[in-house]
Every structure is written in structure tokens, then in C-alpha cells.
Amino acid sequence: MSKIAVLVGSLRAGSLTRKLAERLTELAPDGMEFSFVEIGDLPFFNEDLDTDTPPAAWTRLREAIKAADGVLFVTPEYNRSVPAAIKNALDVGSRPYGASAWAGKPAGIVTASPSGIGGFGANHHLRQPLVFLNMPTMQQPEAYIGNLWGMFDEDGKIVTEGTEDFLKSWMAAYAKWVADHI
Known part of the structure; x- marks a missing residue:
């Protein structure tokens, strides 16, 4: 069972x-266990x-990341970059110097936006610190989810x-990525 920490940028x-x-975790293949790590506090x-x-x-953040086998980042794009909460979590988890909780954790990035480009800027900005933090980050398939405002019905179902189908296949690829890197 792969333990995956989920960080949400919004x-x-x-x-x-x-x-x-939440929908991504429901679409994941068997063998993955998810814990949402709160970063707003x-x-x-x-x-x-x-x-x-x-x-x-x-x-709490450092221990949660250290206990995880991989990390899934799901974030909106703010001003063509990542929200401050995500960057702050990366900074907090990377310290104290020499004891980064992130090192070696296979990462997956899904970005979302109400616009059609689906958080492209945030996705690529997030990749930069993950390289420095020594987090092998899945390159393909990429996940830029656009038009987020019209994606869900009242019950939270994707419409x-x-x-x-795309998200399910992305989660299958991420599961393989994690398995190959732990």
C-alpha cells in the first residue's frame, strides 16, 4: 500500500x-492510501x-510528509504561479537544512483553473522547486485541468x-510512478 500525502493549494x-x-483519490487504482495534509495553518x-x-x-507537516511514500499536489494557478500556501509548505518541509522531508518523494502535479489553460504556469513553476528538493516528478502525462467552474454538478460529480476517464488514467500513471520510485 503506497501512502500518498495530498496537498491542495486552494x-x-x-x-x-x-x-x-477528492475525486482524484476516488479514481485511484487499488493500493494507494491518501491523507490530505492541511497547509493553511x-x-x-x-x-x-x-x-x-x-x-x-x-x-505536523514535516512528519506527515516523511511518513508518505509520495506526494500529490493539486493546485490552482494564482497570477501564473502557485499559491503562497504551496510555496510556504515547500519551504517549511525543506528545513531544517539537511533534513528535508521532501527528498526522494515521488511527486505528481495536477493544476486547475477556470480558464482554458488549466494552470499551466502554476504546474511549471511548481516543478522548479521540486527539482531542487530532489523529488522525482512525473513528467507524462501532464494534467492541466481547465474550465473548472463547469466541471462539477451539485453533488461534486464530474460532468x-x-x-x-483522463483523471483515472492519470492516477493509474501516477500509481505506477510512485511504485517505480519507492
Whole structure:
């Protein structure tokens, strides 16, 4: 059983990105166990706070990532990049220096946007720090989910034709990616 930490870049209650992340976990093949790691309560990284008793939220994040076999990032695009909450989580988890929780964790990235380009900028900006953090990141298939506002019905079911099949195949590829890298 592969343990996958899921980080969602949108902190909003009722987030469509979170709905997408939840649906992704439901479409995953057998053999994967998911835990959503909350990042909205993380104090911004400040090395002065990284003492023998760092903020409890930092410790929780670091332990959750260390316990995972892989990490799935599901994020919207804000201003052609990733939300600050995702970048902050990466910074917090990468410290203390030399003890990064991220190192070696196979990563998958799904970005989403109400526009047609599906978070292309966020997807590629996120890849940059993941390379530095030594996270093997799945390259293909890529997942840019556009037109997010019209994707779900009132019950959270995906209604856009072909999207659910694509997401299911993406999750199968990610499961293989994780298995090949743990």
C-alpha cells in the first residue's frame, strides 16, 4: 500500500480544487492510501522560528510528509504561479537544512483553473522547486485541468465529457510512478 500525502493549494471553503483532489483519490487504482495534509495553518517560514521547538503546524507537516511514500499536489494557478500556501509548505518541509522531508518523494502535479489553460504556469513553476528538493516528478502525462467552474454538478460529480476517464488514467500513471520510485 503506497501512502500518498495530498496537498491542495486552494484554502477556500468549498474549493473546486479540493473537490478535484477528492475525486482524484476516488479514481485511484487499488493500493494507494491518501491523507490530505492541511497547509493553511502553517506560519510563514522564518528561520528564527525553526528552533528545538518549531511551530506545531510545521512539525505536523514535516512528519506527515516523511511518513508518505509520495506526494500529490493539486493546485490552482494564482497570477501564473502557485499559491503562497504551496510555496510556504515547500519551504517549511525543506528545513531544517539537511533534513528535508521532501527528498526522494515521488511527486505528481495536477493544476486547475477556470480558464482554458488549466494552470499551466502554476504546474511549471511548481516543478522548479521540486527539482531542487530532489523529488522525482512525473513528467507524462501532464494534467492541466481547465474550465473548472463547469466541471462539477451539485453533488461534486464530474460532468465534463472525458475528464473523469483522463483523471483515472492519470492516477493509474501516477500509481505506477510512485511504485517505480519507492
